[in-house]
Amino acid sequence: MMSAKGDYVSVEKDEFEGLTTIEHVRHCRHRGGENELTLSWRRNIRQTSDRMILDLEIKTSRAGGWLPSKLVALADDQRIELNYLPNKIGEYHRGDLYEIGLFFLEPAPWMMRTLCDAASLKLKLYSSEKNEHMLLPDQFCTQLQLQARQFYNNAFDQTQYMDAVTETAPRTEEEAFEEYIARREKRYRSLCSYRLIWGMVWLGIISGLCLIPVFSTVSLSNSTTDLAIIIALLSSLSWVVPHVQILWIEQQKNKECPRCHRRAIKLTGYRENVYQVRSVEQIVNDRLTGKRKSQQVTVTDHEVTQDFTCMDCRHKWTRSHISRGF
Numbered sequence: 001m002m003s004a005k006g007d008y009v010s011v012e013k014d015e016f017e018g019l020t021t022i023e024h025v026r027h028c029r030h031r032g033g034e035n036e037l038t039l040s041w042r043r044n045i046r047q048t049s050d051r052m053i054l055d056l057e058i059k060t061s062r063a064g065g066w067l068p069s070k071l072v073a074l075a076d077d078q079r080i081e082l083n084y085l086p087n088k089i090g091e092y093h094r095g096d097l098y099e100i101g102l103f104f105l106e107p108a109p110w111m112m113r114t115l116c117d118a119a120s121l122k123l124k125l126y127s128s129e130k131n132e133h134m135l136l137p138d139q140f141c142t143q144l145q146l147q148a149r150q151f152y153n154n155a156f157d158q159t160q161y162m163d164a165v166t167e168t169a170p171r172t173e174e175e176a177f178e179e180y181i182a183r184r185e186k187r188y189r190s191l192c193s194y195r196l197i198w199g200m201v202w203l204g205i206i207s208g209l210c211l212i213p214v215f216s217t218v219s220l221s222n223s224t225t226d227l228a229i230i231i232a233l234l235s236s237l238s239w240v241v242p243h244v245q246i247l248w249i250e251q252q253k254n255k256e257c258p259r260c261h262r263r264a265i266k267l268t269g270y271r272e273n274v275y276q277v278r279s280v281e282q283i284v285n286d287r288l289t290g291k292r293k294s295q296q297v298t299v300t301d302h303e304v305t306q307d308f309t310c311m312d313c314r315h316k317w318t319r320s321h322i323s324r325g326f
Contacts, residue, residue: 007154007165008024008025008026008147008150008151008153008154008165009022009023009024009025009150009151009154009155010022010023010025018046018047019044019045019046020044020045020046021042021043021044021045022042022043022045022151022154022155023040023041023042023043024040024041024042024147024150024151026040026147027039027040028040028140028143028144028147029174030136030137030140031260031312032134033314034060034061034062034066034314035058035059035060035062035066035134036058036059036060037056037057037058037125037134037136038056038057038058039054039055039056039144040054040055041053041054041055041147041148041151042054042055042102043108043151043155050108051104051106051108052104052105052106052108052109052111052112053102053103053104053105054071054082054102054103054105055100055101055102056068056071056084056100056101056102056103057098057099057100058098058099058100058101059096059097059098060096060097060098060099060314061096061097061314061315061316062097065097065099066099066127067084067086067099067127067128068084068101068125068126068127068128069083069084069126069127069128070082070083070084070125070126071084071103071123071124071125071126072123072124072125072126073115073121073122073123074120074121074122074123075114075115075117075118075120075121076118076119076120078114078118080111080114080115082103082104082105083103083104084101084102084103085101085102085103085104086099086100086101087100087101087102088100088101096314096315109156112148112151112152112156113152115145115148116145116148116149116152116160116161118145121141121142121144121145122135122136122138122141123135123136123140123141123144124136146164149161149164149165150164150165153165177261181261184249184252187249188246188249191242191245191246191249192246194242195239195242195243195246198235198238198239198242199239201235201238202235202236202238202239205235257308257310257312257315257317258315258317259310259315260310260312260315262310262312264310264311264312265308265309265310265311266308266309266310266311267306267307267308268307268308268309268316269305269306269307270304270305270306270307271304271305271306272302272303272304272305272323273302273303273305274300274301274302274303275300275301275302275303275322276300276301277298277299277300277301278298278299278301278325279296279297279298279299280296280297280299280325281294281295281296281297282294282295282297283295284297299324299325300325301322301323301324301325302322302323303320303321303322303323304320304321304322304323305318305319305320306318306319306320
């Protein structure tokens with residue numbers, strides 16, 4: 001198997017099967033309700049056939065799945081119907097389903113040119129269930145058409161649609177959001193490493209200051225001691241600053257779905273169970289004398305479990321923590 005990669009497509013050649021596969025390196029993704037759709041362009045070339053394919057992957061949290069029947073495209077005033085061919089149905093994380101299928105574009109060059117040349121492209125995906133459909137947003141259609149033009153230039157005719165491959169493709173809102181999440185995760189890991197290193201350095205400085213009077217025969221003056229304390233406090237900022245930034249990032253992540261990082265989360269369940277009963281010493285006011293005194297008080301810690309659901313991607317997850325008594 002041989003492989004090559006261009007600016008917008010990847011090429012794989014299987015000499016044993018006599019198959020050349022050309023795929024666009026980027027995909028178009030859309031989340032709507034319980035479904036997440038991913039469309040991508042592909043061309044399969046054999047000695048006896050040359051087929052243009054639009055691949056579709058569906059991830060759904062709907063019971064029983066969501067199987068499409070056809071994709072209808074309105075390219076200006078021309079209506080194009082593409083029948084759906086299922087390829088694989090399986091199960092992934094926490095019982096949700098994924099379905100992989102495809103649409104054949106025949107004849108390939110003419111069909112691709114029709115979609116690429118359209119001044120207005122609209123797409124509607126029909127379900128196998130009666131009267132169910134999904135109208136894809138305009139931004140998604142524009143991005144898919146741009147990738148179609150890039151694919152046609154790289155896979156069919158390099159003299160066509162030069163503006164699609166020479167100009168910088170505009171980033172979609174989804175791509176910008178994914179880049180932001182990737183930068184934040186990289187920053188988070190960097191801060192954790194930075195905090196660990198400076199935490200060890202700061203503890204070493206404090207330990208050194210504590211051991212100086214023990215092993216040194218020379219007594220330090222008050223000014224020298226004060227200066228050492230100031231240096232130790234200033235060095236602690238090297239640990240405190242990244243620690244505060246880490247806490248802020250973790251607070252933001254707690255408000256998001258762990259899968260899609262959207263904030264459309266909903267609390268669906270709340271449970272409290274007794275974790276432990278312990279005795280602590282607290283300062284209380286004596287009712288007779290009015291004076292404060294120390295007293296043993298029994299407190300109860302609870303294990304709190306919360307169930308969440310993302311209203312965007314329908315992902316479900318559980319969080320647990322220990323709620324300490326006073």
